[in-house]
Amino acid sequence: MNLCKRSFFARKNLLASIRQYASTAPEIEQNEQVLIDDTDDVQAKEAEIEKKRNKSRLSSAHYNLVNGKRPYETPMSISHLTVKYNRKMYGKYGVSSGVNPSLCWPTKQEIQERQEYEAVAFPYTIKEMMDAAAQRKKEEQLKIEQREKEIAAKFEKLEQWKKELNQKIAKKTAEAQAAKMKKERLVEEVRRHFGFTLDPRDERFQEMLAKREKEQRKLEKQARMEAKEKMLIAKLQQKNVELNEKA
Incomplete structure (x- = not known):
């Protein structure tokens, strides 16, 4: 009997609590909505205030960059x-x-x-690359040493080359001087041939000069041939003497 009474009163109290909650629930929901709206208003106001504080007029991304922050909080x-x-x-x-x-x-x-x-x-190991670099360095050093030896050898021959060059210059100078003197001699011979003063540009003068030059070249050629024959004869005589001595 006591258990039944207790159950009855418990159900009665539960129903009363449900009725009381049902009567007050709309007011609670309304109050919660008011709080949410107030929070949103506060956040909006804070955002507006923060925006007004930004006197630089930079975009949010640039403002974050200037202040050392990530430019975009959300992917753009x-x-x-x-x-x-x-x-x-x-x-x-x-x-x-x-x-x-x-x-x-x-x-x-x-x-x-x-x-x-x-x-x-990078197909080679560090050891292989070091060995290759050392080999290249060794080859480059050998090339440098070889080049230095060649320069030193050429430097030793410098005086000899100078002497040979001076001899060639002197020879060419002498040949040019001799050619000039020969030309002057031929001109003088042509003048003596005519027996009177004649302009070197005259056709007769030029023809006689060409003739004299031709004769002169012929004589020089004959002289060279005779000198060559004499040299050849001298060599043959020397060879005969050597053969006779051996015999």
């Missing part, structure tokens, strides 16, 4: 969703960027691609 383009961009943001702004630092580690695929690239771009 597809590039802002890439791993590369987020790594850059974390590298520049650290934890304040809001980027998960695990993105900074390369993936298995990136590691594999990097290894394949290095295998092609």
Whole structure:
């Protein structure tokens, strides 16, 4: 009997509480909505005040950059969703960027691609590259030493080359002087041939001069041939003497 009474009163109290809540619920919801609206108004006012404080008239992205903050809190383009961009943001702004630092580690695929690239771009080990560099340096040093030896040898011959050059210059000068004197002699012979003064530009003078030059060349040629024959005869005589001595 006591249990039944207790159950009856409990149900009665529960129904009373439900009726009381049902009567006051609209007021509670209305009060909560008022609080939410007031909060939104306060935030809007704060945003408006903050906007007015920004006298620079910069955009929000530029303002954040100037103040050392991440330019965009929310992605504004597809590039802002890439791993590369987020790594850059974390590298520049650290934890304040809001980027998960695990993105900074390369993936298995990136590691594999990097290894394949290095295998092609840098096929040699560090030891092999050091040995190759040392060999190149050694070869370059040998080339330098060889070049220095050649320069020193040529420098030793410098005086001899100067002497030979001076001899060639003197020979050419002497030949030119001799040719000039021969020309003057021929001109003088032509003048004596005519027996009177004649303009060197005259046709008769030029013909006689050409004739004399031809005769002179013929005589010089004959003289060279005779000298050559004498030299050949001298060599043959010397050879006969040597053969007789051996016999």
